[in-house]
Amino acid sequence: MPFYDSEAIERARQVDLLTYLQTCEPQELVHVSGNVYCxxxxxxLxxxxxxxxxxxxxxxxYSALDYLIKVNGYSFLEAMETISGRAAIPPPSFVPAPKEEKPKNLLLPQAAxxxxxxxxYLKGRGIDQExxxxxxxxxxxxxxxxxxxxxxxxxxxxxxxKARFGCLRGISEARFHGDLSGSDKQFSFALPACVENPAVHLCECAIDVMSYATLCRLDGIDWRRHNLLSLAxxxxxxxxxxxxxxxxALTRFLEDxxxxxxxxxxxxxxTAGRLAAKAIMAVMPEGYRVENKPPPRGKDVNDFLCHRLGIPIRGSHSKEPER
Known part of the structure; x- marks a missing residue:
């Protein structure tokens, strides 16, 4: 039975899990987003x-040692043997912790x-009263x-x-669009399900989310049981x-x-919508299922709703994204 002195144990504890997986089990590592992996x-995990x-x-x-014991069920000696036997594992690289960002202070305008x-305006876009x-x-x-x-x-x-995102859309012919000061796109406009639903429906903007909910109503589907999310x-x-x-916005929703x-x-x-769908499908981590279901008619979900209701499509040839 091998013996490990305190220095050997301390060296093993210095090996962080990301370094261990990158070096010894790269096939097990999945990039989620940014510096987040599973x-x-x-x-x-x-x-x-x-x-x-x-x-x-x-x-x-913190360490690969903890991971091998708590997750893989190794004994302490088995975990030590595994890490100590990997002579190729480089010492952990300590990256300075990123500066802590101050939380954004969302400034919402006064209500009329x-x-x-x-x-x-929204009824004119076909949005259901409910x-x-x-x-x-x-x-x-x-x-x-x-x-x-x-x-x-x-x-x-x-x-x-807590309100974390806000954007304006003009309801006159001026067609003003814009995010509010302090707005955080991680928390974009959404209609979350009232029950635990294993799926989310993703649209580009808030009006498209409300339009999709209206289409559900027209089809006799309870829109409140579905997660509807805007990309803002x-x-x-x-x-x-x-x-x-x-x-x-999608990353945050999946984490939450x-x-x-x-x-x-x-x-x-x-072109932008098709490219965005292609990219999301390409980079979605394993374990998720993605289905591309663009509107069957019109430029966007609201256009399709208006077509279905037989009402005029507002600004269909000059629609800009809500940013």
Missing amino acids: TKTHDS RISNGKWCWFSRGIGG PDNRAMMA ILDYCVQTGRIYESRNKGHGNVVFVGFDKDG GVYQPKKKIEESKLPV HPHVKTIYLHLDND
Whole structure:
């Protein structure tokens, strides 16, 4: 039976899990986004910033030694033998911790005395009254006015119910679009399911999300039982698609909803939308199923809704993304 002195044990404990997997089990390592990784065997085990956490089991640690014992079920001696026998493992590279970003302070504009112009505008886009009422009651939409110009304010929340994202869309012919100061696209406009649903439906903008919910109503489907998420505008992948990262809104949603494993893409029927869908399908980590389901007619989900309802399509030839 091998004997390991305190120095050998300390050296083994210095080997972080990312270094171990990159060197010894690269086939087990799956890139999620940014500096976040998971393993092929356990997709709920996340590795980031020198730490790892197996969320489904509620355990975590820092070193490869901890991982071999807690996750793979090795004895302490077996784990030591495994790490000590890997002479090729380089010493861990300590990267300075990134500067902690101050939380963004979202500045929401003052609400108008009423929502009449906003409601008329969204009804003109075909949005169902039940969905409008829900969004108003939950603070996801409201009307603001600036120098006589009316806007719809779309609001996105984090998992604790705090408003973290906001964008404006003009409801006059001026067609103003813009994100609010302090807005964080990780928490874009969404209609989360009222039950635990293993899928999410992804659209480009908030009006498309509301349009998809309306289409569900028309088909007799309970839209409240589905996760509907906006990308808060056009997603721009890298020139080399395989080098792209997932949209931040989708990454955050999947991290906050680990039970979601299926993604339905309802992106626009234009060059940008098709490219975005191709990139998302290419870089989605293993363990997820992605289905590309663009609108069957029209440029986007709202166009298809308007076609179906037989109402005019607003600005269909000059529609800009909500940024």
